[in-house]
Amino acid sequence: MRLTPLFALGAALTLVPLATPSTPPTGLTGFSPAAARAERDWEAKFKAIPSPDSQRAYMRHLTARPHHVGSPYDSANAQWILAHFKSWGLDAHIERFEVLFPTPRERLVELVSPTHFRASLQEPTVAGDPTSSQHAEQLPTYNAYSIDGDVTGPLVYVNFGLPEDYDSLERHGVSVKGAIVIARYGNSWRGVKPMVAAEHGAVGCIIYSDPADDGYGQGDVFPKGPYRPREGVQRGSVMEMQLYPGDPLTPGVGATHDAKRLSRADAPTITKIPVLPISYGDAQPLLAALGGPVAPPEWRGGLGVTYHMGGPGPARVHLVVKSNWDLKPVYDVIATIRGATEPDQWVVRGNHQDAWVNGAEDPTAGQVALMEEARGLGALLAQGWRPQRTIIYAAWDGEEPMLLGSTEWVEEHADELRDKAVAYINSDTNDRGYLFAGGTPSMASFISDVAKDVEDPETHLSVWKRRKLADIRSARSDDQRRQMRASDVLRVGPLGSGSDYSGFVDHIGVASLNIGFGGESEGAGVYHSVYDDFYWYTHFSDTSFVYGRALSQVGGTAVMRLADAQVLPYDFVGLASTVQGYVSDLQKLVQAEQDEIAERNREIQEGVFAATSDPWHPTSAPPAEPVPPHLGFAPLQNGADSLSHAADRYAKAFAALAADTSYGAGAPAPVNALLLQAARRLTDKRGLPGRPWYVFELEAPGMYTGYGAKTMPAVREAIEQRKFPLAEQQIQTVGAVLEAEAALVDSAARMLGSRSP
């Protein structure tokens, strides 16, 4: 699994703050000059170690056979990684959990009228691609955690299947009650599509890859080019991870052998209607058979047909999905380097190793980079390096079905993580191009500094510089461009969900980062298909594994720097500035909704919609809605201001300390124990409204986006869902969280100021 690379999100990202803590020009944030020199020496030694050839060899091995959860090769890979970690001198072991993981037993999509057509649901062997023929071991194309079902109904095309698409259907007089919907992949977590379909009364859901978004519309298709061929299918989970990720039967606790489990019928994250993914080859006859209104322009994809909405027209479909609902083992490989002076401060680095099929780009490209980091750190240990803090490397299992391995591990170790976690650094996929980084706002400045010290293999600029120039080029406005030029910090977007950071940041409140390279070649074309394999990767992606090396260099350097810093390099000024932006965004959101609804109501009143309804193709007016009330944002504004002031005081104390030449190359300071709680203070243990598993109040996956983050979600989603009393209440909650964060930062500033940090 993986997010859309953050690089591609463009203007949706929150911009980084202009003010950042002053970095000593030749030094490192959080290190005294002497300590910085030592750190840089070790980092230089580290960066020389990761090898493209090793990564290629690891990938060849790890992707040789399908290795999904529960498969023999998944278990074998875990053992193989474990052996490597051990061979490099790390203290490694496997942690096993037992999770609900459905695999297909029966799958059928057939058009039953006006003509008959049965979808192939099969990805054929491609000549020249040796692993594409391993049909016996491949998981069939399916959506994991679809409920079982056997349904027949009229077919309705619902575009991306998001709430606004159903509004449009309604205005065109098309209902999905009792219908099977066909949605195209994209613009949301795929699990949102059946959720919204079920909310509107649909009885089944088909999801397909439209060639405009994911096929020949993007470029030449495999094997001529890297893009999705006609029969390629995107597998993937459709669990309602917006409620909680991980094992559906053990929310909030580790899925150990003896864990107390929900019954499957009570597991709320399993879909309410059956779902199956299909290729565009299989989708074409279904879409061509649709009647009903012609779909609006923005709904039209790349199949050579006129897109219709369907409805009670000629096309009827029969959909069957049945799974084997077994408990399966997941094997997390955990390797530890104990901290020399602060063993109870943990820096965690992870990437998953399980795949939907052979999984070269997703996740092995990230996994082999992580392995080379582990090998490099092992080599430094042999040369005498000792990190101040404890470092944990994790090769997660079961990420694809639903972040199973990482979530269960986080839940199992929740108390320890709350006490000890300094940061979590995630990667998942890797390709050619530009560094992307999403993360907790306090980490943006840190990862930007790391990026300045790693070379881009194609341009020989720093990866920081290349990304910065790309951001300038893709800026959407003069103002954005100006901000990008003014700031030393890269754009670091908020974390939604879709990879293994979720448990850390969302459930515990661990400062987190998600990193990788992309933007030139992308794995999208073979994403979650049998063609995401060694042949594809070594023909169309980071074929020389030089971006794999760059990822090792970024990830390993970040881990080392966090493990060794005398004062943890969290950027509270950046955090406060981002928080101010979030608060201001919420106010703008209310204003925009007020304006939009008032305008729409006025247009309804004026008769605009009646006057512009074509009697041959009538559309109804949207319903009039009450204009949202003004909300009392003061608690949020006050909390944000408190945080800004505290952050300024902290930055001053930090700068004074950095300028204090008497401060030597000693061990980490006592203030760190307080600092590492800073991200935890941004949680509220009651969780977000309706989803208590999510406790982090700054950012979370949106209920109707999934992958995409909502900032200050408790307040934002209450506004978006027109729950204004709830919004008022959550403003209080989040305001209090910000005040608590400010108090912590103030305490830390006082400790730094006392010169005994």
Add this chain to the structure above:
Amino acid sequence: MRLTPLFALGAALTLVPLATPSTPPTGLTGFSPAAARAERDWEAKFKAIPSPDSQRAYMRHLTARPHHVGSPYDSANAQWILAHFKSWGLDAHIERFEVLFPTPRERLVELVSPTHFRASLQEPTVAGDPTSSQHAEQLPTYNAYSIDGDVTGPLVYVNFGLPEDYDSLERHGVSVKGAIVIARYGNSWRGVKPMVAAEHGAVGCIIYSDPADDGYGQGDVFPKGPYRPREGVQRGSVMEMQLYPGDPLTPGVGATHDAKRLSRADAPTITKIPVLPISYGDAQPLLAALGGPVAPPEWRGGLGVTYHMGGPGPARVHLVVKSNWDLKPVYDVIATIRGATEPDQWVVRGNHQDAWVNGAEDPTAGQVALMEEARGLGALLAQGWRPQRTIIYAAWDGEEPMLLGSTEWVEEHADELRDKAVAYINSDTNDRGYLFAGGTPSMASFISDVAKDVEDPETHLSVWKRRKLADIRSARSDDQRRQMRASDVLRVGPLGSGSDYSGFVDHIGVASLNIGFGGESEGAGVYHSVYDDFYWYTHFSDTSFVYGRALSQVGGTAVMRLADAQVLPYDFVGLASTVQGYVSDLQKLVQAEQDEIAERNREIQEGVFAATSDPWHPTSAPPAEPVPPHLGFAPLQNGADSLSHAADRYAKAFAALAADTSYGAGAPAPVNALLLQAARRLTDKRGLPGRPWYVFELEAPGMYTGYGAKTMPAVREAIEQRKFPLAEQQIQTVGAVLEAEAALVDSAARMLGSRSP
């Protein structure tokens, strides 16, 4: 021929001014209360006359056979219309011109490598559509005024074939020198495509209809729906009408039998390279064969292939175009109603009658509405109505090849028109939906008032109200919406070219309007194909001809009101406000170009383009350019201010006169002789730089847009083409024109103020 309906142009249109002359609430602008009552009585009688059934019957007759220039049925239709005009009591005759009109002799498009494919270049008969089988009389699919040629070369896809597309090709390393380009229809006058291709060294040009723009991507295709079928081809002229329209051999003079003619080799408006249009069915194998870089996302159309740019790759094409270059007759049918008191003030109303093939939507839907107007006015004459001014109804021939009939007539009658023309009102196509009106800014308020008095047949709102509400709905910004609500005046966009108003407004300076209905059903799907016929129109467009009646009501009312007004209802406040907007747009244009070029230069300097060039698919940086200098806009600003002040004085005098109850129901006032020169004052007899035929300084077809108007073209195009000394010089010219206009309006205000208007 026809413009993209103005309704669809959205934000590109100049907004109407807020201030408009005060209309007496129960009266008519330019009429005393007593005169207004009489006028409204006659208008009511007129509006009851036009009959949908008559229009259907005329269309059935006129479209029964192909009737292009030089065909037997074209001549027969002219005679048939003449007979009708006469039968309704109008003084009618035919004026004949002899024009160069090439027709196909040899046509070939074949892929010669990597495989062989020969384009069919044939629109097949459609079962059920009786006239689609008239192959013997149909003009083959071709682009008129393509030069003869027989060329072979590599194929390059050039998107819409506009200058910026060639910039993109160059940045991707693809040259069109010696190549045959394939461009898709749209976004410009089709003649711009071969012109720009030739400028870049191409040796041939193919133009095709992409199904995303014009085919199944828009809706169901004919005969299931109204859109272009796989084999449908858009015929059309590719003459460089931006230099001058009309007969290529007789620029500036009527193409009478004895006119002095250029040799064909010296005619500058004939293309420089051979051109042929093809269907998307024929285009698909050509585009599928292309190699080279994958085309940028915005270049990709709706064919189920990956769009490539081509270049020196595998695909080579052989193109042959040869024509019979004959002189052919065109027959303009001219009907006159002599003015009772002001016979030397002419109101001209026209629509063409020739078609590319059977031409139901284009132009017969407009022609039959015009005929019902003529019948209605004839009936009023029989009842005793006498217009104050002379009315001329024209059924133009030869519009499709290049506005031949209207242009030659205008050139032949240029001196009379300069002396006498009050206004020209054009129509061309007609469909269901919303009234659209383009026109000279001084006419916007007038046509809006007319539109308030005609009922929309579907909603029973006035056509003014329906259009206003649609404009509010499609507004792109709050500011646009606010302006639309604040103004009584409809959006009336500037006139570019593409229909018979061009000679009037561009060559003489006659205040002009171009009107019609559209936006619900559009003729685009069969535009210039054999399928634009009676069967298509009566199944998919204004099937009950009620919009035909509405067009008759708008056109006829406008003609009557202009012919009878005591003071001509030109709106100089609206004109001045529009002119102020044009001047301000030019200043913003310079500022935007300065900013854009400075930013691009900075990015080149920063290395943005080098850093973001994918080494696997390299792109070069755009060239650095000098930042445009500041221009001295004062002459334009002063001219616009003079005009604003004069217009305000005129409006005050006009209002005082309207409030003067002693002013009775007399004949038109002497001031009109001055007023009708107002639009002429906006010309400069030296013409636009490089194209002396175009003398109107407010608006003209753009050199690289054709259909689309450029406002203050002499200045704007100099800026766009980076000819800054020329821009400075033209600012003087246009400034002087505005001062002359202001002086005329001031004189008129003084005449009105003297109470002896």
